Amino acid sequence: QAAVSSIATDALFDVREDISGMEGQSLSDSYGRYVFGDEVQQKRLPANVYMALRETIDSGKTLSADIADEIANAMKEWAVEHGATHYTHWFQPMTGLTAEKHDSFLRPTEGGTAILKFSGRQLSQGEPDASSFPSGGLRATFEARGYTAWDPSSPAFLRKSASGATLCIPSVFCSWTGAALDKKTPLLRSCQAISKAAVRMLQSVGENAVTRVAPTTGIEQEYFLVDKQFYHLRPDLMATGRTLFGCAPYKGQEFDDHYFGSISVRVLDFMRDLEKELWLLGVPVMTRHNEVAPSQFELAPQFSGVSVSVDQNMLTMSVLGDVASRHGLVAMMHEKPYQGFNGSGKHMNWSIGDNLGNNLLEPGKTPHENLKFMLVLTAIIRAVDLHQDLLRVSIASAGNDHRLGANEAPPAIISIFVGDQLSEVIDAMIEGRSPDSPDQESLRLGVDALPQLPKDISDRNRTSPFAFTGNKFEFRAVSSNQSVAYPAAFLNTIVAESMDHITNEIEARGGSSATTIQEVVRETLAKHRRILFDGDNYSEEWVEEAARRELLNRRTTPEALAAMDSEKNAALFEAYHVLTRDEFESRRNVASEIYVSRIRVEARATVDMAATIILPAAIAAQRQLAETTQAVRQIDASLPVDAQVQALRLTCELTGQLQARVADLRAAMEKVEGLEEGHEPIEHAQAMLKHVVPAMVQVRDVADRLEKEVDDDLWPLPKYRELMFIR
Ligand code: ADP
Ligand code: MG
Numbered sequence: 018q019a020a021v022s023s024i025a026t027d028a029l030f031d032v033r034e035d036i037s038g039m040e041g042q043s044l045s046d047s048y049g050r051y052v053f054g055d056e057v058q059q060k061r062l063p064a065n066v067y068m069a070l071r072e073t074i075d076s077g078k079t080l081s082a083d084i085a086d087e088i089a090n091a092m093k094e095w096a097v098e099h100g101a102t103h104y105t106h107w108f109q110p111m112t113g114l115t116a117e118k119h120d121s122f123l124r125p126t127e128g129g130t131a132i133l134k135f136s137g138r139q140l141s142q143g144e145p146d147a148s149s150f151p152s153g154g155l156r157a158t159f160e161a162r163g164y165t166a167w168d169p170s171s172p173a174f175l176r177k178s179a180s181g182a183t184l185c186i187p188s189v190f191c192s193w194t195g196a197a198l199d200k201k202t203p204l205l206r207s208c209q210a211i212s213k214a215a216v217r218m219l220q221s222v223g224e225n226a227v228t229r230v231a232p233t234t235g236i237e238q239e240y241f242l243v244d245k246q247f248y249h250l251r252p253d254l255m256a257t258g259r260t261l262f263g264c265a266p267y268k269g270q271e272f273d274d275h276y277f278g279s280i281s282v283r284v285l286d287f288m289r290d291l292e293k294e295l296w297l298l299g300v301p302v303m304t305r306h307n308e309v310a311p312s313q314f315e316l317a318p319q320f321s322g323v324s325v326s327v328d329q330n331m332l333t334m335s336v337l338g339d340v341a342s343r344h345g346l347v348a349m350m351h352e353k354p355y356q357g358f359n360g361s362g363k364h365m366n367w368s369i370g371d372n373l374g375n376n377l378l379e380p381g382k383t384p385h386e387n388l389k390f391m392l393v394l395t396a397i398i399r400a401v402d403l404h405q406d407l408l409r410v411s412i413a414s415a416g417n418d419h420r421l422g423a424n425e426a427p428p429a430i431i432s433i434f435v436g437d438q439l440s441e442v443i444d445a446m447i448e449g450r451s452p453d454s455p456d457q458e459s460l461r462l463g464v465d466a467l468p469q470l471p472k473d474i475s476d477r478n479r480t481s482p483f484a485f486t487g488n489k490f491e492f493r494a495v496s497s498n499q500s501v502a503y504p505a506a507f508l509n510t511i512v513a514e515s516m517d518h519i520t521n522e523i524e525a526r527g528g529s530s531a532t533t534i535q536e537v538v539r540e541t542l543a544k545h546r547r548i549l550f551d552g553d554n555y556s557e558e559w560v561e562e563a564a565r566r567e568l569l570n571r572r573t574t575p576e577a578l579a580a581m582d583s584e585k586n587a588a589l590f591e592a593y594h595v596l597t598r599d600e601f602e603s604r605r606n607v608a609s610e611i612y613v614s615r616i617r618v619e620a621r622a623t624v625d626m627a628a629t630i631i632l633p634a635a636i637a638a639q640r641q642l643a644e645t646t647q648a649v650r651q652i653d654a655s656l657p658v659d660a661q662v663q664a665l666r667l668t669c670e671l672t673g674q675l676q677a678r679v680a681d682l683r684a685a686m687e688k689v690e691g692l693e694e695g696h697e698p699i700e701h702a703q704a705m706l707k708h709v710v711p712a713m714v715q716v717r718d719v720a721d722r723l724e725k726e727v728d729d730d731l732w733p734l735p736k737y738r739e740l741m742f743i744r
Contacts, residue, residue, distance in 0.1 A: 283743060
């Protein structure tokens, strides 16, 4: 293991040279140095080329071949100056990870020499032989392979290490028939959908200068750190990202002493390195702190346009891993590495902004701004209520099932928090009265009978899955290791549909007079009021109340996947050109397959570790106890050996139970695997949940009891008390 660590450390050492100079003024000069961003583009491209590129970024206009050639050449020169030898289209297949296949800039010439070359065509399109990525049935492996296409909405960047650098070109990934095989394409399409719907809605109320609207996101990322030495001794962490065995340590999170606590020197060193590397990559990380569980942390960047933000989050997760490795640590993004402790999530802060620079979720200061805000808010409330199932499935995964509803993260019930003041405004509106607000700071809407709006919504509720926090929504049920591309794409799409619905209603009633708008807003809010909940989402009462309100409570991934089996949802995504029916179905299949694979790997690891690591330790403990008992008796038969015999009996019993439960788990796996033929992937996922998941819990229960009995010297796995407290 020492060898493993030192190899990784050497290979990654180099970025440190750039980082070590980052102090004082050079800090701001270094920011974004690894990014072919706007400033570099402007400096290195001829004016007409730069303008053409900007237009492509802003409006999606296609670039001509010679302009693409000029951009490619400038990118190559810049990258080579930074030590790059290769480029890659960097894309996000349905695995949920990023993918890359590197090609060299080097072109051999006839005379046995070589030149460096990068053409517009190479920049624009790649043909990786990427037939092994999941396609959910969209594309048989024997068919034409997929291709990658440059996505200029997110800037190219460099990944550096001691031996050189690679130019990474953010890309989408499609089949030759044009079907989206990735997570990024539906996201980009959903941005167009919400822009179109929002512009239409705003123009219908007289906002004619609004021609484009774009979602913005700021993604807070939680993670755990563990010492690399311990990590390598835990096959479960290595294979599945979570501990499949392990008892609670003496001291857990009961003192709340880790949350916002002072950051240890070793971790702070790591964080400084991490932030500097992210700054070089133009990722605006602003915040760092300790989270609730021991050895759990969080970072948060400044928000940006959703395409850039999603890419930067994927990059952040990758850099987290690299930098942790340099520090002898492993960064874990699994949703629930440790049973009994808070797991990790991602908070997706989301809003929409228009081309005039307005945040559409800013309540605003004038009656007209208030009105716009109320319309947007109403559209979102309606969207979330109507499409709870889609938001739920957008964050569903085997790992997140451990977190949602476990008193640490929002429940699987989707609801919206808007806070007291806004709730009162909404209720007053529904009831057609003036809001009951003594608050002098409140703003008058000015329009007759439209209620007052609070200027600042500062109260917070950390338990809500979807909370309004003043000028944005915070989707808190997102899981730590997932790409936010789906949650963002799904949210954009359902809000687009809702905005269209509202515009249709306004138009059907003869236009945008204040009374008409007010009427539509009031009716829509009345219909969807049930989705608003400001109370404690962790409480049992809420589960009951939500059931009375007939809100969905899909606790597990296989249940949540029903949303992908729905005709209404397939039609919605088709209508908004976000996913075709085939693409929609493929997402359902891939999600089911990933669920099945994750549970399968966990089950295999559980069986193997129980049989080959834990059982032998228990048997060794028996031998030790038996030999000791016998030896004591031999010396003097009258010596008391009750304690040894009792310990031996318990260990023998538990060992027997462990063996039996492992056999049960094996049988459950065989039963479910036998299903594969002729069954839909979703049925396979349901069977895994029903048979294999509970059988794994059974094995763990008895193994964890053994951990409490067996001599610590004989216990082969690092325990929670060792894993969770980084020194
Ligand atoms: P908190 O969650 O403690 O309220 P902040 O309000 O500072 O923290 O914001 C959290 C995240 O929300 C940050 O990433 C921030 O950039 C992001 N954010 C702020 N405004 C917007 C917006 N209009 N759209 C999307 N994200 C935003
Ligand atoms: Mg937050």
